[in-house]
Amino acid sequence: MEDTGIKIQPTMYGIFFEDINFAADGGLYAEMIKNRSFEFTLPKTGWLEPNSDRHSYNKESGILSIIKYSEEGANHNFARVEVNNDEGYVLINEGFRGMGVKEGAQYDFSVKAAKRSGDIQKIKLQVIDSLDNVLGATSITPDSDSWKTYESSFGVTKTEMKAKVKITFEGEGEIGLDMISLFPQDTWKGRKKGLRKDLVQLLDDMNPGFLRFPGGCIVEGRTLAGRYQWKKTVGDIENRESLINRWNTEFAHRPTPDYYQSFGIGFFEYFQLSEDMGAEPLPILGCGIACQFNTGELVPMDELDPYVQDALDLIEFANGDTSTAWGQVRAAMGHPESFNMKYIGIGNEQWGPAYIERYKVFEKAIKAKYPEIIIVSGSGPFPEGDYFEYGWEQLKQMNAEIVDEHYYKPPVWFREHADRYDSYDRNGPKVFAGEYAAQTMAIASPKNKNNWNAALSEAAFMTGLERNADVVYLSSYAPLMAHAEGWQWTPDMIWFNNLESFGTPNYQVQKMYATNSGTDLLKITEDGEKIIGKDGLYASAVKDVNTNELIIKVVNTLEIAQKLSISTEGSNSQQGNVGVLTMAMDNLEAENSFEQPMKISPKEGSATINEGRLEVEIPAQAFSIYKIKG
Ligand code: AHR
Secondary structure (H helix, E strand, C coil): EEEEEEEECCCCCCCECCCCCCCCCCCCCCCCCCCCCCCCCCCCCEEEEECCCCCCCCCCCEEEEEEECCCCCCCEEEEEEEECCHHHHHEEEECCCCEEEECCECCCCCCCEEEEEEEEEEEEEECCCCCEEEEEEEEEECCCCEEEEEEEEECCCCCCCEEEEEEEEEEEEEEEEEEEEEEEEEEEHHHCCCEEHHHHHHHCCCCCCCCCCCHHHHHHHHHHHHCCCCCHCCHHHCCCCCCEECCCCCCCCCCCCCCCCCCCCHHHHHHHHHHCCCEEEEEECCCEEECCCCCCCECCCHHHHHHHHHHHHHHHHHHHHCCCCCHHHHHHCCCCCCCCCCEEEEEECCHHHHHHHHHHHHHHHHHHHHHHHHHHHCCCCCCCCCCHHHHHHHHCCCCEEEEEEEEEECCHHHHCCCCCCHHHHCCEEEEEEEEEEEECCCCCCCCCCCCCCCCCCCHHHHHHHHHHHCCCCCCCCCCEEECCCCCCCCCCCCEEEECEEEHHHHHHHHHHHHCCCCCCCCCCEECCCEEHHHCCCCEEEEECCCCCCCECCCCEECCCCCCEEEECCCCCCCCEEEEEEECCCCCCCCCCCCCCCCCCCEEEEEEEEEECCEEEEECCEEEEEEEEEC
């Protein structure tokens, strides 16, 4: 085992976050009311009026109408409710495929209301199950003709995954309602109106080196108008303009017409989450090209300035002191200190001369004002081919710092490309393996599985990322999360429903790497050769100067166990106990599930090292990590 003199970057293993598959609204963002401010294209989406029959000639129990405050600003609509209580008017919100509530947990209800006429004395909120049983309830007393926010908390008596919210009224008359909101109190770090704790915990447990946000294709938009605009996602939540989610109807096989972005998680929250997890924030911004798989709409070169200004202002928002305009916005949101952002990405999966031309303008402006910021550029959506070659060639000529690569390929491709980076130019740009995942069926096929075959193949491939830590500076699996009933794209690293979540075998592989990343690359060979697939074995090794450990990662893709005899000659680890972490499964089709969330997960074991030799048997189809105290 030889030292290579190569450092493992602290950013080596990170997280790619995109609001796809209900990852933000309906997922990480713990808001339980869907379409809380009536801003969807069909503004009553998610809201039901079970006792109201618009088509009957009978007197109605009430009417829900959507009124526009104004076309201007961010919050366009509110709901006007006319209540005729003889008939018992009821409003129901269905949540994101239901709402998950837990026995004994506390919930925060809030609503903006303005009385218009008559006298509605009380607004009652009940959490109900499918049989209309009440699981928790509270009420507020509207007392003003002007808009006012009312808040009330309550407990829930029974756990239910498909709860709904029922709103009833005491008194009769007309009232305006907006920002109808329900959150659990038990959020990540107990933040009010915060993030879902179990999901952030899974992310935090990975010890991620960075958090890339907000995507993905969502950055670009299907059209320029639908692109992600970070400035519209900061400040008061009410003033963040909702946007149709680009994954809403992207795939005919998984339409989710009720998928919008409330931006309850916006750029401030992403920076804060990065900070919470000790991960470098890595925002990616659009470069004036809409998704080239959709419209490919281009901003003319002489109209690019506002886009470039967005990038400069973002750096000021993240890092500027409180005397700067955007630093002040950050401070007003509760974070006067800098977020100490070091990286920015320009463009997601762009290709061709149109990208390079625009990228150059961004690069010049960013480097002129913030030379210390490291810029991530992109090589397009594919890991080879004309777009990829052209992008790389151009970016190399420009001395680009870090180039993002994406690969969604079959499991076998991952095993066969564990040497991908062995031939990369050591003096060229560094690589961000920014999106990758083994596709068991076909790219983005709804039949793809997060099975052991995919995860084991990724584990084998990742020995190649690690062995090339002088080229690969960052890497992340994609997509990150999926709601079991609201997804558009599979496979995904974490699956969740309204109550539970679990890490797939792919998550466990990522976690094993990220929590054992080490600090310095070592050379591990067999008969002087790199271990990349011969006898189905793949290996890499690092040492960790902080924990004083030698960490050896081995993947065995064969259907039989194999004896390994590893010499630690050259290190000072000659004798003693070795911690072993192993994930193994004879069935390559096996998956984790809500019922068996840890079916495929690392098991701890031990071994001994004698006179500088570690003699172990790696099980069939296994990924093992051997940790040797030095
Ligand atoms: O991860 C899903 C999508 O795959 C991303 O949005 C995009 O960048 C890639 O095509």
